[in-house]
Amino acid sequence: MNTRKTMMAIAASIIAVSASSYAADDHEGHNHGKKTGAAHQDEAKPMQGGVVAVAQDIQYELVAKPTSLELYVSDHGKPVEVKNASATVTLLSASGKEEAKLAPVGGNKLAVAGDFKVGAGTKAMAVVTMPGQSAINVRFALK
Numbered sequence: 001m002n003t004r005k006t007m008m009a010i011a012a013s014i015i016a017v018s019a020s021s022y023a024a025d026d027h028e029g030h031n032h033g034k035k036t037g038a039a040h041q042d043e044a045k046p047m048q049g050g051v052v053a054v055a056q057d058i059q060y061e062l063v064a065k066p067t068s069l070e071l072y073v074s075d076h077g078k079p080v081e082v083k084n085a086s087a088t089v090t091l092l093s094a095s096g097k098e099e100a101k102l103a104p105v106g107g108n109k110l111a112v113a114g115d116f117k118v119g120a121g122t123k124a125m126a127v128v129t130m131p132g133q134s135a136i137n138v139r140f141a142l143k
Helices: 003-020 039-044
Strands: 052-053 057-065 068-075 085-091 096-106 109-113 123-129 136-141
Touching: 052 136, 057 123, 057 136, 068 085, 068 096, 068 123, 085 109
Parallel strands: none
Antiparallel strands: 052 057, 057 068, 068 109, 085 096, 085 123, 096 109, 123 136
């Protein structure tokens, strides 16, 4: 195999692994009884009318509208202050790819105004960075 093919194979492998990996779900410090970490995802209910995903035991709710994107962050139902946080949301739909940078707007909400294609079936990935922490990838499927 020549060098170019080898490099392409390595790059494809890295992309495949990173695209399919989800944030670790470590449950140290609290008890779920017989429930597994995946139980959080099933129990997560939207509070703002959006879609919910759980990563690293934190709940993220994405409210995607044609004129705005809003991301709410909570920990076991309690709002998480996002004053110095940042997020980038990538929307993937049949009509293409869009990227938006969200900024804190108060409390546990990050948001951005714009013109977005957010129909049913659109996939979204948020990269959320909280102060002093590594970035967290959160995946959503819009309904």
